[in-house]
Amino acid sequence: MYRDGVRDDTLLDGVDCLLRAIPSELHRKYLGYNVWFYQDRPDGFPALQILWPDSQGRYPGQEGFEMEVMQPSL
Numbered sequence: 001m002y003r004d005g006v007r008d009d010t011l012l013d014g015v016d017c018l019l020r021a022i023p024s025e026l027h028r029k030y031l032g033y034n035v036w037f038y039q040d041r042p043d044g045f046p047a048l049q050i051l052w053p054d055s056q057g058r059y060p061g062q063e064g065f066e067m068e069v070m071q072p073s074l
Helices: 024-030 032-037
Strands: 007-012 015-021 048-051
Touching (some): 024 032
16 A cells, blocks of 8 residues: 555655655646646645655665655655
8 A cells, every 4th residue: 555654665666755745835836737627625635746765775864865766756
């Protein structure tokens, strides 16, 4: 089950990815079609961002993370 904080190595060809929740206040900016599609749901919808590690296996926010491989953090 995909949820915030889970690691999964099946999403990007064996890369151990970290799943992080996208805050609902960013949904309209980055997930516009989903906002329209789920507009009738009073509780909105969950959304996750896939974060991949640097060459040393560190994730964004961890000490020593290689910033040149960082994707935008939602």
